[in-house]
Amino acid sequence: EVQLVESGGGLVQPGGSLRLSCAASGFTFSSYEINWVRQAPGRGLEWVSYISRSGTTVYYAESVKGRFTLSRDNARNSLSLQMNSLRVEDTAVYYCARVLGSSTWYPFDHWGQGTLVTVSS
Amino acid sequence: SSELTQDPAVSVALGQTVRITCQGDSLRRYFASWYQQRPGQAPVLVIHGKNNRPSGIPDRFSGSSSGNTASLTIAGAQAEDEADYYCTSRDTSGLHLVFGGGTKLTVL
Numbered sequence: 001e002v003q004l005v006e007s008g009g010g011l012v013q014p015g016g017s018l019r020l021s022c023a024a025s026g027f028t029f030s031s032y033e034i035n036w037v038r039q040a041p042g043r044g045l046e047w048v049s050y051i052s053r054s055g056t057t058v059y060y061a062e063s064v065k066g067r068f069t070l071s072r073d074n075a076r077n078s079l080s081l082q083m084n085s086l087r088v089e090d091t092a093v094y095y096c097a098r099v100l101g102s103s104t105w106y107p108f109d110h111w112g113q114g115t116l117v118t119v120s121s
Numbered sequence: 122s123s124e125l126t127q128d129p130a131v132s133v134a135l136g137q138t139v140r141i142t143c144q145g146d147s148l149r150r151y152f153a154s155w156y157q158q159r160p161g162q163a164p165v166l167v168i169h170g171k172n173n174r175p176s177g178i179p180d181r182f183s184g185s186s187s188g189n190t191a192s193l194t195i196a197g198a199q200a201e202d203e204a205d206y207y208c209t210s211r212d213t214s215g216l217h218l219v220f221g222g223g224t225k226l227t228v229l
Binding site for chain 1: 154161164169175191207216220222
């Protein structure tokens with residue numbers, strides 16, 4: 001069974017940092033592109049970042065560019081999203097989502113359950 | 122603001138057909154994919170590409186596209202279809218992904 005499990009969310013003050021992880025199982029992790037998508041409370045979905053199979057290509061939404069860094073460790077079947085200079089507007093549930101195997105960048109055929117990041121003083 | 126525009130809310134009578142639309146210039150070049158999100162749950166892919174349903178998605182869900190508009194049609198809506206629906210595609214630059222603002226579907 002394909003599983004994506006996010007962790008690392010929590011409460012952080014504005015300007016602070018947080019590192020989210022996504023642990024994958026049930027599939028050949030290195031063969032799939034992965035994205036992060038977030039959802040602020042009561043709001044819609046927002047794409048955050050994309051990483052290629054090898055990890056050599058990464059894209060970011062303009063809202064997080066220069067503050068967030070996405071990386072992957074194919075040997076450990078895991079992703080890390082390092083979030084710095086956090087803002088109140090970064091408050092959201094963060095999902096990691098797998099790209100359908102035959103596709104590039106999207107669509108997302110499996111999602112994790114999400115981890116909540118709250119940025120507040 | 123989103124480069125993909127969806128109606129915020131749509132309603133349909135039980136068993137009737139409903140179309141949810143997504144408009145944006147990037148849809149002239151890129152396919153949309155559609156996600157269903159029930160309250161408190163992660164999104165689920167329901168349609169992708171030209172009109173492809175992942176395994177386990179009922180065949181009452183279908184997709185189409187014309188010009189700058191992509192559509193998700195539910196033929197014979199069921200109570201369990203009540204959810205938020207989001208479209209996504211690349212943006213006009215091709216360098217980012219964007220989601221539509223979402224459509225809340227109510228089944229009456």
